[in-house]
Amino acid sequence: MQKDKNNLIVYCEYEDGKVADVSLELLTKGRQLATELGVKLEAVVIGDKLAGIEKQLFPYGVDMVYKVEDKRLYPYTSNPHAAVLINLFREIEPQICLMGATCIGRDLGPRVSSCLHSGLTADCTSLVIGDHKDPKTGKEYQNLLYQIRPAFGGNIVATIVNPDCRPQMATVREGVMKKEVFNPNHKGEVVKLDAKKYVKDEDFVVEIIDRHIEKSKINIKNASIIVAGGYGVGSKEGFDMLHELASVLGAEVGATRAAVDAGFTEHARQVGQTGVTVRPKLYIACGISGQIQHIAGMQDSSIIISINNDPNAPINTIADYVITGNYEEIVPKLIKYYKKNSK
């Protein structure tokens, strides 16, 4: 089979019957790439009670949905889902496979790529089609997937290619790609696969004995205003002050990796390459010095205010407003004057 005419497939996650945002974001990106390559966009959904799930996928431009249903396939466990993908990919030979860089995608992707001996690049921040010439052999490749990702704690950005092995696999974090409906009336095909042909009883080796999944109450990805704190906030109590400002402004509280690692606030609030990528109208950065890996996750905010003791904090270079001073003095003033001036 001619490799470059093969399709692009997205592994779609769902919970409570709803396809995960990250999967829809990848379908949006996948649609673009598939069109550029002149191939079909496919989606695979593995689980239970999948009736009608394709209706959520087609508007994103999906041409073919593979459904694999078995009640043992939900909730997700590693080996059975890996078995389905491995067997399916051997059959349909996709040239590209995209997955969310979620607890599921980052568990499943490596297992599948190891078995198929295909390359996998984690946490890509950009995916582009391009050509490649091997510097040693001089062999030329056309239309490879450039898998662009930060490395070394975000200090560098690497472009990874996977010249010879297929599928070219990549994971992407939630919020990195934009979710956009391709065509609300787009219709594709549905292919129901017989689960028994793809997964064996012995694949169900790990048993889930208890599961508490809560919808996170924290939703910084879609917040239009974010009040974020860094290590410079200094304590949990300091974050309480940020929460106060956030509640007055109708904002969410975000944080840097250093603040989360120091235990000042929850991991779900982490903004940056290893957290969430955000694009709010307003980003108020308090005590954030501006490590590259943080800036990469918030630089597209419309307006950035930096509040920092250090007038030379790196984040100030990308800020629209810089207030040099202690956030403990400035935040109460913001609260006070907002209350005074808003209706």
Add this chain to the structure above:
Amino acid sequence: MSLNIIVLAKQVPDTRNVGKDAMKEDGTINRAALPAIFNPEDLNALEQALRLKDENPGSTITMLTMGLPRAAEVVREGIFRGADNGIVLTDRLLGGADTLATSYSLAQAVKKIGNYDIVLCGRQAIDGDTAQVGPQIAEKLGIPQVTYAEEILDIKDGKVIVKRRLESGVETVKAPLPCVVTVNGSAAECRPRNAKRVMQYKYAVSPSEKAKLDDKQKAIVEKRPNLNIQEWGAAFVEADPQQIGMAGSPTKVKAIENVVFTAKQSLSLENNDEQIEQLIKELIANHTIG
């Protein structure tokens, strides 16, 4: 029941302050030029191993690392904290490996160790943050994986019960042994070095390290051959040359760039009431807030 536990640990460059000079021309990392530390989540994994050993007398913990010869440092660190012995998988042929070639090489070493009940490692290493090596080793060994472990709750009747920390909650799973468990940073912190063990094992060295010692130190090491850290190469673990190093890596680094952000024209404000009120008024007026 006594357990044979393998802990995988990686010596990683401290990624907090790294420039482009840390990269070689071929796009791989020049590890020799960087300060090296014990990968943080591998320490969380070691703690889980030490707890298993505490609860299951007679268990042994073998540290396994792959890297430059100086990675013997993480093996020794593990031994100072309570591991029993360790192996450094080191060979020029293994250099330039992506996660898949790394996983294959480590899986070969695990097979060479042979008798194991559980393999523990950190969820991911801070130099790459890929979280791929754990699951890929599990696949290469043909055994199950349990990722994102926060706590090993119990191990009995050939099964391990693990609490996993996921994005949106927790899950408790039961997996058959042997299996690979990757441990999250939210798990218990690793206990510190044990002073007695530091005294006992300070001369535990690998052959490469021994070669650099003076005669007096060598004599001390030779008196205690049981303390030595082993060094294994690709041939010793019977690795297929086509599956290791650059040759065995499906992914290639095409380009490396330093990260540069476009600076904006910033407006500097004084920390005074007047200017802060003015800012708030502006933001309200242009409907950013309010």
